[in-house]
Amino acid sequence: MSSSENMKIFDLWNCGEVEVKDISLARYINLTDRLVPHSAGRHEHKRFHKSYVHIVERLANKLMSPGRNTGKKLVALNAVKIAFHLIELKTSTNPVQVLVDAIVNCAPREETTRISYGGIVYHTAVDSAPQRRVDVALRLIADAVRKTSFNNIRPFEEILADQLIMASTNNLNSNAIKRKQDIERVALSAR
DSSP states (O other): OOTTTSOEETTTEESTTOOOSOTTTGGGSBOSSOSSOOOTTTTTTSTTGGGGSBHHHHHHHHHTOSSTTTTOHHHHHHHHHHHHHHHHHHHOSOHHHHHHHHHHHHOOSEEEEEEEETTEEEEEEEEOOHHHHHHHHHHHHHHHHHHHHTTOSSOHHHHHHHHHHHHHTTOTTSHHHHHHHHHHHHHHHTO
């Protein structure tokens, strides 16, 4: 039995049974690193070592910025833990699997970039790199949660759980899925 088979995130959910359905993203979604997702920034000394950070910790890092929750990692981790409990109650599946499915569904395959040629700026479509796809998917999920929770009486954890569930099922009511489709639509028109 390998260490990833018996590893449980927050000592509750097994990460060994989680499957990444998009094989291009499998290398950049880390599920085998530690029990408590807190790396203390050990990945910061090299350029692409953020892909070695556990995916739950990367979600918590995205949730705590920007604004008044910057640097409050324990608050973000507790919110993720409560949201995972709610996901498990609502869907009766592994919440880490729901998170991975949400990331796969929210990751845009194509984006646009600006090219200036002789003083003229135009956009052209480019394929997204797998690590950028994961980064953008996490950003879209965090922005969707932030936008939905603004001036809302529902708890932040419940909104996070609902957004992850909707994104994992590819529901069009999810703000992250809407934003991903907008990015891909603009890239399609810029070909």
